[in-house]
Amino acid sequence: MEWSIQDLARSAGTTSRTLRHYGQVGLLAPSRIGRNGYRYYDQESLVRLQRILLLRELGLALADIGQVLDGEREPTAALRTHLRLLLRERERIGRQIESVRTTLRKTEGGEQLMVEEVFDGFDHTQYEQEVTQRWGREAYQRADQWWRSLSDADKKAFQQRQLDIAADFGRAHDVGIPVESDEVQAITQRLYDWLSLTTGTVTKEYFVNLGEMYVADPRFTANYDVHGDGTAVFTRDAMKVYAEFVRDAMKVYAERKLSG
Amino acid sequence: MEWSIQDLARSAGTTSRTLRHYGQVGLLAPSRIGRNGYRYYDQESLVRLQRILLLRELGLALADIGQVLDGEREPTAALRTHLRLLLRERERIGRQIESVRTTLRKTEGGEQLMVEEVFDGFDHTQYEQEVTQRWGREAYQRADQWWRSLSDADKKAFQQRQLDIAADFGRAHDVGIPVESDEVQAITQRLYDWLSLTTGTVTKEYFVNLGEMYVADPRFTANYDVHGDGTAVFTRDAMKVYAEFVRDAMKVYAERKLSG
DNA sequence: GGTTGACTTTGACGTTACGTCAACTTCTAA
DNA sequence: TTAGAAGTTGACGTAACGTCAAAGTCAACC
Numbered sequence: 001m002e003w004s005i006q007d008l009a010r011s012a013g014t015t016s017r018t019l020r021h022y023g024q025v026g027l028l029a030p031s032r033i034g035r036n037g038y039r040y041y042d043q044e045s046l047v048r049l050q051r052i053l054l055l056r057e058l059g060l061a062l063a064d065i066g067q068v069l070d071g072e073r074e075p076t077a078a079l080r081t082h083l084r085l086l087l088r089e090r091e092r093i094g095r096q097i098e099s100v101r102t103t104l105r106k107t108e109g110g111e112q113l114m115v116e117e118v119f120d121g122f123d124h125t126q127y128e129q130e131v132t133q134r135w136g137r138e139a140y141q142r143a144d145q146w147w148r149s150l151s152d153a154d155k156k157a158f159q160q161r162q163l164d165i166a167a168d169f170g171r172a173h174d175v176g177i178p179v180e181s182d183e184v185q186a187i188t189q190r191l192y193d194w195l196s197l198t199t200g201t202v203t204k205e206y207f208v209n210l211g212e213m214y215v216a217d218p219r220f221t222a223n224y225d226v227h228g229d230g231t232a233v234f235t236r237d238a239m240k241v242y243a244e245f246v247r248d249a250m251k252v253y254a255e256r257k258l259s260g
Numbered sequence: 261m262e263w264s265i266q267d268l269a270r271s272a273g274t275t276s277r278t279l280r281h282y283g284q285v286g287l288l289a290p291s292r293i294g295r296n297g298y299r300y301y302d303q304e305s306l307v308r309l310q311r312i313l314l315l316r317e318l319g320l321a322l323a324d325i326g327q328v329l330d331g332e333r334e335p336t337a338a339l340r341t342h343l344r345l346l347l348r349e350r351e352r353i354g355r356q357i358e359s360v361r362t363t364l365r366k367t368e369g370g371e372q373l374m375v376e377e378v379f380d381g382f383d384h385t386q387y388e389q390e391v392t393q394r395w396g397r398e399a400y401q402r403a404d405q406w407w408r409s410l411s412d413a414d415k416k417a418f419q420q421r422q423l424d425i426a427a428d429f430g431r432a433h434d435v436g437i438p439v440e441s442d443e444v445q446a447i448t449q450r451l452y453d454w455l456s457l458t459t460g461t462v463t464k465e466y467f468v469n470l471g472e473m474y475v476a477d478p479r480f481t482a483n484y485d486v487h488g489d490g491t492a493v494f495t496r497d498a499m500k501v502y503a504e505f506v507r508d509a510m511k512v513y514a515e516r517k518l519s520g
Numbered sequence: 521g522g523t524t525g526a527c528t529t530t531g532a533c534g535t536t537a538c539g540t541c542a543a544c545t546t547c548t549a550a
Numbered sequence: 551t552t553a554g555a556a557g558t559t560g561a562c563g564t565a566a567c568g569t570c571a572a573a574g575t576c577a578a579c580c
Contacts, residue, residue: 006557036547036557061536080364083360087357090357097343100339101343104339276528278568281566316566
């Protein structure tokens with residue numbers, strides 16, 4: 001039995017162009033080529049094509065399909081790899097779906113173009129690269145998991161809390177209170193406590209680093225300087241002081257209290 | 261505040277190439293271009309870029325993002341459309357995952373390259389186009405849903421049953437029994453009953469059409485002619501006879517029985 | 521002031537798996 | 551014979567940038 005290119009294409013539910021393409025990339029050669037240049041395919045071609053199409057359905061790239069079919073690689077390895085990719089992809093899409101859903105809900109709920117809101121506060125998911133670079137993947141994943149576990153209301157509350165803190169820093173800076181003052185250090189402690197929620201333990205280094213990040217990264221400064229130019233720098237300085245002095249003092253104070 | 265292209269790229273977690281690309285497609289223009297040709301971006305650019313990246317995260321195409329940001333299209337419409345796409349995509353991937361899993365399981369279970377088996381029998385998912393063209397989308401979806409509802413074992417049994425039928429047709433043809441004979445018509449009825457499982461009601465037309473399909477489509481003939489050349493044609497003829505005579509006779513018989 | 525290294529520009533090709541012309545030849549049925 | 555269907559090769563288009571390449575710019579150091 002022999003089929004023309006169209007016959008085969010229709011039989012297998014694909015197009016002649018695709019068959020020519022497969023021929024070109026060496027995935028499926030015609031069994032015969034007429035002296036007029038026409039391509040002809042036989043039963044064997046059909047079977048191979050069916051395998052190709054199946055593997056393609058499974059999402060394998062043509063190059064991988066070629067390797068699998070030619071047995072240059074054990075098929076299970078390719079499949080297992082592919083399965084992992086599929087699972088991750090489904091995960092990713094699931095998150096996107098949730099994202100789009102909440103965006104949609106809020107947009108419809110009249111909460112203006114919520115797009116802005118996402119960037120308000122502290123969106124943990126946006127800074128993966130930097131965060132993992134600075135504090136390691138593990139810390140990021142903990143924070144991320146924690147963040148995902150929150151309800152929408154909790155997330156909002158969490159964000160609001162740090163917006164309030166930023167506003168208080170702005171007011172303090174505006175009035176001219178020094179960063180070492182008890183008032184400003186109290187605000188700073190609220191920031192510290194707020195951060196502790198995400199990671200559990202906030203080291204002194206982490207805290208100082210974060211402060212530097214505030215001023216180095218325009219996304220952060222934008223959130224703080226909205227309460228007056230220089231608020232970001234002011235906040236960073238307050239954090240530095242808090243980390244270097246106040247915590248030590250508190251530690252000493254706590255120890256004294258315990259031993260007293 | 262003003263940023264160079266790299267500054268902005270790093271801040272937003274993307275690349276300078278991307279920013280140039282966005283400029284090229286008219287999605288994000290620099291706020292200023294130095295006389296040296298350098299691109300500079302301001303706070304407004306940053307905000308717009310953040311929106312762009314968010315919408316991109318949600319999976320929207322750049323063209324759509326442009327429309328949303330420029331308000332030429334209400335965002336909810338674009339998002340809703342996109343949500344549908346995402347849901348369908350997740351569905352598709354879910355099916356792929358199941359597919360790969362069973363393929364993997366069977367391949368490991370030593371059932372040879374199971375790829376062949378998928379094409380054995382009657383794979384409902386492979387013929388969507390043709391089937392819907394000939395018998396309408398509704399009929400296809402019914403059949404497809406039914407097929408998906410089966411367990412693996414059921415699927416196998418179902419396939420086996422039709423393989424047996426094909427083999428019996430082959431034997432009958434081999435021995436030379438005519439298609440009108442009771443023996444062959446009995447086999448044909450098994451084929452008819454088997455088909456009834458998929459669609460509920462098998463009309464005379466459907467049955468005849470399917471017969472024609474057997475001989476017109478090499479995928480079908482391959483399954484039948486494996487039991488001897490001409491088995492597909494033989495089967496088609498038997499189906500024609502069954503549809504045109506036997507069923508009428510049965511109907512008459514049934515009516516007589518009821519009225520008698 | 522020259523050199524080095526980081527940064528910038530435009531331009532253009534590469535990626536994936538074909539779709540879609542275009543220009544031309546060949547087969548088939550009336 | 552002639553129209554129409556089907557075949558061929560060749561080449562560009564797609565989405566969203568990645569990745570050179572060649573060349574100009576800028577800041578800092580010796």
